[in-house]
Amino acid sequence: MKKVFSLALGILAVCGILWFGVYHLSQSQGPVTTKNTLNLYNWGDYIDPQLITKFEKQTGYHVQYETFDSNEAMFTKIKQGGTPYDLAVPSDYMIEKMRKANLLLPIDRKKLTNFKYLSADFLNKSFDPKNRYSIPYFWGTLGIIYNDQQVKASEVQHWNDLWNPKWKGQLMLVDSARDIMGLTLISQGHSVNTTNLAEMEAAQRKLDQLSGNVKAIVADEIKLYMIQNEAPIAVTWSGEASEMLAANSHLHYVVPSEGSNLWFDNMVIPKTAKNKKAAYAFMNFMLEPENAAKNAEYVGYATPNEAAVKLLPAAVRNDKQFYPANSTIDKLEVYQDLGQTKVEQYNDLFLKFKMFRQ
């Protein structure tokens, strides 16, 4: 008994010392108050860390960077309102959902002096008309990535090419209901935002035919697998693709010309914001062409900042894989928030496809 007691005491003492150490460390970085802190809620590895340091030096604000790995997780956390996030970076359909749930504060354009640098192509989209609540951060597409050692460029220019029996067991898909259902809908000439159940079910039946070609339906691991030549073809997002291309020179990315998804990650001020001044300072800082260009080069996604694009190296700027031609951009569709029932129908149909085995 005595031994157990001293052991328990020892553990408590160690905990105490560790807690004291942590407390001391956080104190040495200066007192943290809502006045001088910006609580930034963003995707993991989605900003050049040097920019945060630069922002802190320039403005004197202290940045608390917290990350999330899915829009839904972020939504839940902001809805519960435990942490006073001043700025978040959700994707398009989630902005619409948050807007409907009254979780966003309107953005005062007058305080946003650098708004003028944004390209009109990426403003005023259906999820946030007139950009009352959100400011574009990055944008991108959904497309096909292939390895030129096994696949000729001419063989995978369109979504329908994925159904070619030649690719039996060769294809990797992202585990995302809207994206995979969406590309099938486009291949059938329908909108990615259709709420017509007959069209959705037809898409699922067409997807079932794809089942034999599918090697795996995975998430972030696609990056690893494509780089290691595990599969010759995959469907993924442009941002992920740019990282894969950087690591394996045999990979190429195609946005099918018949259309695809256009997605956005936009900056918003959630209702939980305590320091709006810092949030505006940060948005203006990130819209500064020089900073936006630096960030785009670091993250590898496409920037909506027209002035920043001009600052990028010509090889990046003219890369049709990530800055597609205007004729293609015109055909891209943004996801709309279709409401709970339809979202579930999409996911149920996708689940059916995942369970389908020939």
Next chain:
Amino acid sequence: MKKTRSFFMVPYLVWIALFVIAPLILILYQSLTNNQGQFTLQNYVTYGTSWTYLKMTINSFWYALLITAVTLLISYPTAYFLSKTKRQQLWLLLIILPTWINLLLKAYAFIGLLSRSGTVNQFLTFIGVGPKQLLFTDFSFLLVASYIEIPFMILPIYNAIVQLDPALINASRDLGATNLQTFTKVVFPLTISGVKAGIQAVFIPSLSLFMITRLIGGNRVITLGTAIEEHFLTTMNWGMGSTIGVVLIVMMFIMMALTNDRKKKRQEVLPNEKSEG
């Protein structure tokens, strides 16, 4: 004395109430509400009438059964010979060691081993068989899941075998039983409690594996865990997710009941046995 004892029970009771009973009640409550928070049985109706969910349930059960069978087949002989070796503590440590490593790390290590350019395929190419598709198959899923669960099967069986009185084996031999008869009539029946504990420890977690189904199975293997993840993280229909959770819990209770009942009967037959594995 009695008072101090009940005082020491307080942390345990608080823990159980907060982290076992309360979550279970919450799951049950969630499963009986829809997204608007109204009371409904709709989730259960959806579950019961959807061929997708029923098929998924059968899938989960089937794969959990396979994993349990594979681990049991490997574990029993392993535990048996382990109990006969010298340096048992060292061998045991080696078996327990992998459980200290994070599940995800182990899964990623298997990706490295089984992928097209992985070690196993390099070996297959070397001996002239040529590279094979290993990842994203039933085989690789069973292999990795069994690998992860195996220590939880070996340990209870090993404990049961070690507690077996060697005198019983000697007696059986003296009475003329062959090795095989000694094993089937004496050793195995007396260590069945360990086997049952092992089955509980392996079958129940196997029902709801979901990281492995995606990382190693490439979502070609779909279990109920996949559906729960989807309902909580993508569709945000917590009610439906909880309903599937309740189904899993019920399956677990059935499994517990099946493996506990016979133990009692055995205790009646052998009232003198004091300790159980």
